[in-house]
Amino acid sequence: MSDLRDLYQEVIFDHYRRPRNCHGLADANHKAEGYNPLCGDRITLYLRIEDGVVKEASFEGAGCAIATASASLMTEALKGKTEAEAEALFGRFHDMVTTPATGQAAAASELGKLAVLSGVREFPARVKCATLAWHTLHAALHDEDRPVSTE
């Protein structure tokens, strides 16, 4: 049985209560909005990318503990990554929260701190909370104007 403590780890509460990089970004050169119509959560993601490298990443918006912690952890992880690395990270993160636990240890180890969100895979109704920020990242990297939806 899935355990609530696997989902709500201390790191997640820490990032929920004190989200990192939770502010606007005046000199952002990429921006996208994400929306989860199931729960009404919205997020705005800001990126400053120079020479193909993410120099700054921040977000604004209200959400549940999982969505907020995921956005906070993601913005931390993005800094210093190339655009290609950021996209690859999205792929690995997506795999971690959507595929069964077996054989996931390797993938999780590459994700570092983001691995605290691996418990989400046992809670299918919450996967979209965890991936909202990442779908928004994808839109920001591709400069999509329309708000992205988790649906």
Next chain:
Amino acid sequence: MKSIEQVWMPDPRNVVDWRADFPILGERVHDRPLVYLDNGATTQKPASVLDAEDAYYRHNNANVHRGVHLLSQRATDAFEAARARIARFINAQRPEEIVFVRGTTEAINLVAQSYARPHLKPGDEILISAMEHHSNIVPWQLVCEQTGAALKVVPIDDAGALDTDAYERLLNERTRLVAITHLANALGSINPVERIVVAAHAKGVPVLLDGAQAISHLPVDVRVIDCDFYAFSGHKVYGPTGIGALYARAALLEAMLPWQGGGDMIRSVTFEKTEYNAIPWKFEAGTPNIAGAIALGAALDYVDSIGMEVIAAHETDLLAYATDALGMIPGLRLIGTARDKASILSFVLDGVHAHDVGTILDHHGVAVRAGHHCAMPVMQRFGVPATVRASLALYNTHEDIDALIEGLGRVREIFGL
């Protein structure tokens, strides 16, 4: 010795018997007994409803209004008996005033397209309220786009009650239809529907009531209310999904154009001219949900076997018990505190998003809804992204409420509140 007043008091023995009629209540979720408090989304089904659907497919399955064979006759009789059953349940004058639809949403869309659309001109107005479900907003927005009519919204107060003075001010010579909920799904507010109808009729304006929630919590008598349209879904009144009913006055249905074309809704077809069937069949193109209609009839039999007054008294007692208990939880704020209220407890908890509350309660065996309840304008009105909603049914008990409260204690513990 029993006094007269005790006649309407809920009897705790009754609910134990009622619970035994619902097989699903024996389920366990996450290793705990199921506490089902998501009845506003859909209700569970008693065995008599499951049996009615099963018996239809096992013994009577055939298409209706078509065959000369015995099964078709049986299916047709049972289907039309279900229509008459629904008419009796809401006290319609004639069974022909009941149109079978998929649910409340389809009923409202039918009225929007078949009644409102041909009537509306630019500058005309449709009046709804600020507490509506999306299904009583979007069909009107579509018809407004199609015709140039405007949508007007009656405000609600901080308790979630309709501003009836504003309603009467907004009713004017341009208003062509009032469409309002009988019982608000995100707030629990009961609207003063008789007063709403009287005011509208004084200006010659017909009224549609969204009865999706009210149908399982309040006695509904369309002739006492005197509304022109009443829409509800079977699955919210212990019946199956995919079946519902639109009540409309016969004269209105007679004057309305069909909404979909096809088999069963015609009297004769040639390539030059098609003659439509009589009401209500003119609105029922294609093979209907026969089993669903029959099972809905069984659901209404079930409700009547207990009695809506008895159910309402039981739920009123539960609502008061739950309101008091929730009120003791620090940081909890009820959204929707209208004086006239039924069956719905919508709330937010400081520092915890509704989604997190929903997940933790689920692990406690308690099923609630967390989100915007298809009423995003209501969420905006109260400045919250989402609420947790516990919604009651006849089989809920004080123990269910205790489990909810215990689960909320666990939420506070996990979130360190």
